[in-house]
Amino acid sequence: MSERVLQDSAGVEMVPPLSDDLDSLACLLDVALSAVGSGRDERGGPLPLGGPVAIADDVRRALVNQALPATGTDPALVLAQLSRILAAGAADPTHPFCAAHLHCPPLAVGVAADLVAAVLNQSLDSWDQAPAASEFERQVIDSLAHLAGYDPSVAGGVVTSGGTESNLMGLLLARDAAATGQARVFASELAHFSVARNAQLLGMDPQAVVDVPTDRAGRMDPDALEVAMTAALRRGEQPAAVVATAGTTDLGSIDPLVDVATVARRHGAWLHIDAAYGGGALFSSRLQPLLAGLAGADSIALDLHKLGWLPIPAGVFLVHDHTALAPLATRVAYLNPADDENAGIPSLLGRSLRTTRRADAFKIAVCLRALGREGLGALVDRCHELATYAASRVARHRRLQLWATPVLTTVVFSYTARTDSSAVNAVLRRRLLFAGKAVVGRADLNGAVWLKLTLLNPQASKTDIDRLLDAIVAAGEEEDR
Numbered sequence: 001m002s003e004r005v006l007q008d009s010a011g012v013e014m015v016p017p018l019s020d021d022l023d024s025l026a027c028l029l030d031v032a033l034s035a036v037g038s039g040r041d042e043r044g045g046p047l048p049l050g051g052p053v054a055i056a057d058d059v060r061r062a063l064v065n066q067a068l069p070a071t072g073t074d075p076a077l078v079l080a081q082l083s084r085i086l087a088a089g090a091a092d093p094t095h096p097f098c099a100a101h102l103h104c105p106p107l108a109v110g111v112a113a114d115l116v117a118a119v120l121n122q123s124l125d126s127w128d129q130a131p132a133a134s135e136f137e138r139q140v141i142d143s144l145a146h147l148a149g150y151d152p153s154v155a156g157g158v159v160t161s162g163g164t165e166s167n168l169m170g171l172l173l174a175r176d177a178a179a180t181g182q183a184r185v186f187a188s189e190l191a192h193f194s195v196a197r198n199a200q201l202l203g204m205d206p207q208a209v210v211d212v213p214t215d216r217a218g219r220m221d222p223d224a225l226e227v228a229m230t231a232a233l234r235r236g237e238q239p240a241a242v243v244a245t246a247g248t249t250d251l252g253s254i255d256p257l258v259d260v261a262t263v264a265r266r267h268g269a270w271l272h273i274d275a276a277y278g279g280g281a282l283f284s285s286r287l288q289p290l291l292a293g294l295a296g297a298d299s300i301a302l303d304l305h306k307l308g309w310l311p312i313p314a315g316v317f318l319v320h321d322h323t324a325l326a327p328l329a330t331r332v333a334y335l336n337p338a339d340d341e342n343a344g345i346p347s348l349l350g351r352s353l354r355t356t357r358r359a360d361a362f363k364i365a366v367c368l369r370a371l372g373r374e375g376l377g378a379l380v381d382r383c384h385e386l387a388t389y390a391a392s393r394v395a396r397h398r399r400l401q402l403w404a405t406p407v408l409t410t411v412v413f414s415y416t417a418r419t420d421s422s423a424v425n426a427v428l429r430r431r432l433l434f435a436g437k438a439v440v441g442r443a444d445l446n447g448a449v450w451l452k453l454t455l456l457n458p459q460a461s462k463t464d465i466d467r468l469l470d471a472i473v474a475a476g477e478e479e480d481r
Helices: 022-043 051-063 075-088 108-120 131-148 163-177 193-201 222-234 257-266 278-283 322-328 338-342 360-396 421-434 462-479
Strands: 156-160 182-188 209-212 237-245 270-275 299-303 315-319 400-402 410-415 439-445 448-454
Touching (some): 163 270, 360 410, 410 462
Parallel strands (some): 237 270
Antiparallel strands (some): 156 315, 299 315, 400 410
């Protein structure tokens, strides 16, 4: 069998090392980490200055319109150059002023575990491509099902790419479990956008998702849910699902899960709880009571790349009863033939919407075992304390207005301008972005633009919060002259 070869610039044949060449890999990792450090030093802040045009120009110059040249270059040189440019042009979630999104700084042990998964390159679409990884995933699902209040001997689930995929699976199972008819999905007006988009992907009617009003704290109103579901039934529509949210993106608000579940059950609807953000409260003894009623859901979405401090992706989809996954069952001879399954080889195809899946369960297993519930809970509590501190500082500032007391780790507030506060808030945020000074979030509420801090960095300090708020106020004053 002939060996495929490449040639270097001198015409000498060379075979690029594969991941099993650990010495070569170690050398390349040294190169990459050194380049990342250089790029971070060059950036010097939470993100590069100059805005989209400047960053795009930097990348284009590096590739010189030759992302795929006819002849390759020394891999170490390419890795060093492009890693430095990526790091210099990155938004750095480890920086305390990078506080706009549900984008966490990952734990070093999680990053190392993610590397192991990449080196071994397992694919969880069949057992013979991922023997140990398949069992790692099963054990992770069992542990998280227990944490959520499910019976692990009955529950099931799968590791996903995140909340969007998990919400899609919840709606799919709800649709298939519903009686025939015009299916309707009920979600709060602050539910994640993926609920409506996923309903469209599933071929539901454009009006399939019904927005349910929320209170001032951003929580779904159970009485309004009852009215909406009753009205749907009178129109001959089928209440297929209720999607409750445990941790809305903008406010971190948590729907009254017990009351919502009562209404859903009364109408025979599937209850899916999107806890992609708020599910991290399960680790905290202090905040866990916020999720009372979670175990009453038919399905749950969790994201451990938010309040779990894992590298993206680390989503989890759980079902109360594993038999609910039956609509996903598929059999193909090259992956899960019946005789293999009868001989004791597990079939993995009935767990996921995807075929090829990397072993993301491994990094989850490593971090859960390394930190334990108490260790992760301490990180959750630390970020909640930072949010509480930030809110108190905002409430005392003469130019800032607080929207509400934080529920999780999100603080929504406004710079109160002399002229148009919404316009000033929008512009001051971009001013900070383009200057590379801070990444501050935006929330559009009641027709006005508000600012948002999503605090997921447990290493940030109160001094960091003070300095970040001072920078926001200074940017606001520059715009409000």
